[in-house]
Amino acid sequence: MTVPQWSVAEVRIWLGNRGMGQFSETLCVQHKVDGQVLLSLTETDVREMIGTSCLGDVKRLTLAVKELQLATPTPYDHIRSSNGSSPAKAVYARFDSEGSTLSDDALTHKRISRRLEPEYSKLFLSYCYMFSVFLITAFVMVIVHDRVPDMEKYPPLPDIVLDNLPYIPWAFDACEAAGVVLVLIWTVTMFFHKHRFIVLRRMFSLAGTVFLLRCFTMLITSLSVPGAHLQCSPKNYDSLWSKLQRAIAISKGFGMSLQGVRTCGDYMFSGHTVVVTLLNFFITEYTPRRMHWLHTLTWVINIFAVFFILAAHEHYSIDVFVAFYITSRLFLYYHSLANNRVLHQGDRRTRIWFPMFSFFESTIDGIIPNEYEWPLSLPWRSAAKSD
Incomplete structure (x- = not known):
């Protein structure tokens, strides 16, 4: 009989065989721990159940449980x-x-992870979260455009990179073209990834969180225009409805100059850097480790996209640096928590400081394997099955 099939009585026998029979009353009678529950225990669970200040008892029982976890077959x-x-x-x-x-x-x-259900409801909620944040971001961009400092009174701030990098007129379009290439690679990756819905849920939640932070940084401080070629000036909208119409227009164009969208004042921090960095990190994480050529390509595209942003003098260097740092750190923190069972399931601080993470990752108890499949059912295969 495998460990997940153990009854409470068999857990009691196991404790006795391991010389820890003193915990039988607490685990088996008070908390009714069977085999499945035993395999899910963390050190925090053990400490709370046995209610002892003796570190040795906590560690011995925790290590015994971990031995069972490693010895138990997985899918x-x-x-x-x-x-x-x-x-x-x-x-x-x-x-x-x-x-x-x-x-x-x-x-x-x-x-x-043993549980890899797509959970479409969570996917839908994560998309709604990201979509709502994008609308809020577009509205904030309209507000900060109204507050953009007068270029004659407030010239561009000193910037080590921009002061030594000549302005290239076509550079910003090249940055957005690089972003489109990353989107195409990401789309193909998600088309074949077996756990695409879990991965997309993670991307939606991360993208929404980063852009929500961007809303605050844009509102807090209005930086002067980084380049004289931008010809920015405050735009006063007559009503709330006119502001909403402008925000919808920005959203429809995805904030891209290739779509005819031009904004001012939304400098801290760079949204274009956020997008290309997120795409780069997700492609690198959810493609096979052996595809070094692809990972090198996405990093080169990411770096060149950042260079083009600076060459276009659309953002200060600090805008790009902060955007890359925040995006990369949030990506790494999220996946470190998601892949580590102890941090994910046993630390109450995770639930307090990252409530959205705790909700979206509540059923994930480990690493998401990079497995691939053909997602569409072919007509002749369906006919063969029906025969």
Whole structure:
């Protein structure tokens, strides 16, 4: 009988065999811990249940549970390593996001997620969240355009990069073209990725959060126009409705100059840098580690897109730096929490400071493997099945 099939009585026997029978009353009688519950326990759970200040007891019981977790077969245990290592290690050798075999210590905390349901309702909510934030961002862009400083009174601020980089008229269009290339690569990746709905949910939630932060930074301080060629001046709209109409126009054009959208005042921080950086990181994370050429390509596109933004003198250097830093850090923090079972499930601070993360990732208990499939059912295959 496997561990998930253990009854409460069998958990009591296991505790006795491990020399921890003193915890039987608490775990088995008071909390009714069976095999499935036992496998889900974290150190925080153990500490709360046994209610002891003795660190040795907490650690011994936690390590015993972790041994069971590693020894319990997973849906990927059919993957065996050539050197005869354990199934769990074979799984991590195959799916480690860093491209190398994880250590025994890493195996204690990381594992391939066992529950990978698409959860369409969460996907829909994450999209609504991102869409709402984009509308708010467009409206804030209209407001900050009204507040843009007079160019004659407030000339461009000193900037080490812009002062030494000649203005290139076509550079901003080149930046947006680079973004379109990344969108195409990302679309193809998501078309074939087996867990596309989980990944898209993560992208929507991250994009919404970053752009929500951008709304605050745009409103807090109005920077002067970074280049005289922009010819920016305040625009006074007569009514709230006219502002909403302008915000809708910005949203329809995705804020892109290629779509005829020109805005001023939305400098801190660069939305274009956010988009190309997010696309780069998601493509790199959710494509096979061996595709080095693709990862190199996306990084080169990301770097050149940032260069084109500066060459177009559309943003100050600090706008681009802050945008890249915030976007990359949020991406890494989100995935570190999502991939680490101990931080994800056992730390109450995660639920307090990242409530949206806790909701969207509530059923994910490990790493999302990069698996691919043909998503469309072919007509002749459907006919064969019906026969």
